[in-house]
Structures are given as C-alpha cells and as structure tokens.
Amino acid sequence: MAAKRSGRSKRGINERLQPLQEPRSEPPLSRERIVATAVELLDAQGVDGLTMRRLADRLGSGVMSLYWHVDNKEDVFDLALDSVLEYRGPPQIAQDWRGEVVHVLEDWRASMLRHPWSATLLPRRALGPNILGRLELLSKTLSRAGVADADVNAAIWSLWNYVMGATITRASFDLSDDDRAAAQQRLTRLSERYPTIERSRLLLDNDWDGAFKNGLGFLLDGLSPK
Amino acid sequence: MAAKRSGRSKRGINERLQPLQEPRSEPPLSRERIVATAVELLDAQGVDGLTMRRLADRLGSGVMSLYWHVDNKEDVFDLALDSVLEYRGPPQIAQDWRGEVVHVLEDWRASMLRHPWSATLLPRRALGPNILGRLELLSKTLSRAGVADADVNAAIWSLWNYVMGATITRASFDLSDDDRAAAQQRLTRLSERYPTIERSRLLLDNDWDGAFKNGLGFLLDGLSPK
DNA sequence: ACGATGACTCGTGCGACGTACGAGTCATCG
C-alpha cells in the first residue's frame, strides 16, 4: 500500500544537519539502490542468499525500511530479474535472420549466466518488459524471414524452451568440484548399466557454449522455411 | 551417519503387545513410506509446501524421527524426484526412431507435469538412475537411427534442453486465473509497444501439448541425418 | 536370566526467516 517511485528526495539546503556521525554516510534508500544491491547479493550468494536482513545490512538501513520502497520480497525478485534482462541490440546492422536470432539468444543466455539465479527465476515470474521486447524482436525477425504465420508462435516457443532449458541446466550444473567428482565416480561405477552414454562421455563434455550453438543450429535447420 | 535402507522391520511374533491404543495404528516409518508421503505432499502443496513438520504430521510421527531414515530435507527431495521419473518403455514393439524418441520425451514431460515440482527440481539435483536410463535409451535410439557419432551428444542435449524448458515453463505458468487475467490486461495495455506478439496472440495460446509436439517436430527435422 | 547393543522415536531448543504493527524523525506548507 505504499512504495512511491519517488525520483530523489530533495534535501540539499541543510546537509550540515547530518553531523557526520557515520564515517560513510549512505545515500538515502531508493528503489534503484535496493534493486542494484539485490542483484549484487544474488550474484554473490544465490537465490537463498538474498534475505531482507542481509539486503538491509548491505544498504546500511533497517530491515523494515525496505518495505517502504518495495511491496515484499517477491517484488525484489521481479525487479532484479527485469533489471538484468535488457537487450541492447545486435552489434551492427544488416545481418541475415539466422545471425540475428542466434545473437538474440546467445546474448539472452549470456545475460542469464552472468546472473545464474535469473534463469531459474524467469519461468516462474511474470514476463517483464525486457523479455517481452526480446519476444517481439524474435517474432518480427522470423516473420520477415518467411516462416509461415501459423508456425511463428510454435517456433518462438521452441526457441524459448531451448534457451531456458539450456541455461537452467548450465547454471545448475557448475556447482562444486566435489559434485563433479562424485558424479563421475557414480557413472563409472554404473558403467555396465549405461554403456552408451558412458562410452560417448555424455556427462563429461564441458563445451557448453559449443553444445548450445550446435543444438541451436539443429533447431534453426528445422525451422527454416522449406 | 545413520539411515539404513532396512527392507522391513520384522516383528510379527508379538503384535499383541500393541494394545490398540491408537484407533489407526500407523505402520512403522520407513524410507519408502516417507518418500511416498513426500510425493503426496509435494503434489498437493508444491515445493514450499513440503516441510519436515507437515511430513511428520501426515506420517503420524515426530519430526525428528524422519531423520533416522533420511539424511536431511534435500535427501527427501532427491528420493521423491527419482521415484517419479521411472520409464516403463514404449507401448508396443517396433516403432520408427522418431516415434520412439517422441514417446520417450512425451512420457517424460507427462511424468513431470503430473508432479510439477519435479520439473524445477530436476536440473539442480544429481541425475538419478531413472534419468540416466532415459538418456541411455535416447542415445542408443539416435545412434541406431544414423545420427553421426559426433552429433549424438549435441542432439541429446538439444532434446534435454527442449523438454526441460518446455516442462518448466508449462509447470510454472498454470498458476491462478488472477495472474492470467493480469497478464492479459498488462499485454493489451502495452499493445502499442509489442504489436507483433500482441497480434499473434503469442501469450494467449493454451495448446501447450500441441506446441510441444510441433516444436519437437522442428527439432527432429533438424536432427534427421541428411 | 540378564545386561548390552542397536534400531527407532520424539521433545526441547536454537538461530534463522518474512513481515505486521506502530512509534518515531524531519522537511514542507498553509
């Protein structure tokens, strides 16, 4: 019931009334500062690492002060997620449609991997303006490329599914070396039950970027207008 | 440091020592009973709905008794997840490879949608035997279909990504009608910013099953050996 | 027949968590 979006509170006349009691006098709270700090915290500690108490600590404020600027913790997640998914456009003009689609999706994946918590968050929160912008761009590109109108939506969802699956998997699997060692041990121990994937070293391939590009190539082959 | 896997405790000789003090005398705790009840609870209340207290309540036991049979709460998730992802094989023998792949993946998706919490859990937990079995089967099928050895792993990860993305998205988006109404409202309010996806009604299509099959068709087209 | 052992259950307590509530502080304006 609160949460103004308040650009900047205006004091300025009597700053001297703050007798520098704190060595580093924090700037006043604001939605932007909260969101930026939340992103920092999420990057550093993951989804479970973001608590309102820690967020307030980093901001040098009390916990309940945050609730003046945001509705609740879910709101913080939504704002942080959206702030991270901006698309700045292709590097130069005049690409072919495949190049453009690949660039949008690789940039999307890269943004989410830079903030791994965002990948697991995106599917379960509302679509913010930045994601809608990306979908709009994809839609226009595919249409212009000659994909039949009846196929465009299915094509977009295929691409969405592919990026989400790839990124969530990638972001979830780069845990500790212990886990990696344990997984390898388990697999070789069970190699007689899973001979094919053991032989092809399916679970040991670390070229995630290459696999992403190759698989996307397959999908675009299937999507190309005949 | 505990947690035997104990098939079944053997009493039997002197059951009469239990003087039916409880109208419904619960069977003793066991790993299987805990996992089955955890699945029930997860189905009913979702990931956040599973707490050790509620689980113990449903089992008619104390909270700490659970910790004799499982290591911790994560262990409960792992066991519940694995118990839900069994594959029973294709309905009849002798399908073409496309039919077999489609069946594995549709069954996979269906299993996860029957237990929506499993989709979001799978990518961030270790791969259990049932998932490995599915990957083994896919690997064999693709090889037999003539997919080049160098492409098989990329192909499998494409399929994995696609199923995971599709299922996680589907499982996360069937929330309340309020959300759906709010989303539609938001979209039409912003229709001038996103004209293409508004016109194609991208976000309003509810034929998830059809979209899954169509998109999978695109991907398999791209994977077919030339 | 008896004491030891181990399987299993459970109550209490600790330190987190999100956030409702209400009491503060302070600049601004009539």
Next chain:
DNA sequence: CGATGACTCGTACGTCGCACGAGTCATCGT
C-alpha cells in the same frame, strides 16, 4: 505553529530446518 506526508526503524509473531540427547523396545550372547 500545527498538520501532513515521506521515510526510517525496533519489536514481536509465527514459521522454518535441524542439533542434541533422552527415551522405548526387540534381539542376542553369555
């Protein structure tokens, strides 16, 4: 000068996972 509204914050409540240690009971070696 008194009121208003923007903003901050301390306290409190109910919930969570789980560590710890004290129980109960069947079984077995002697």
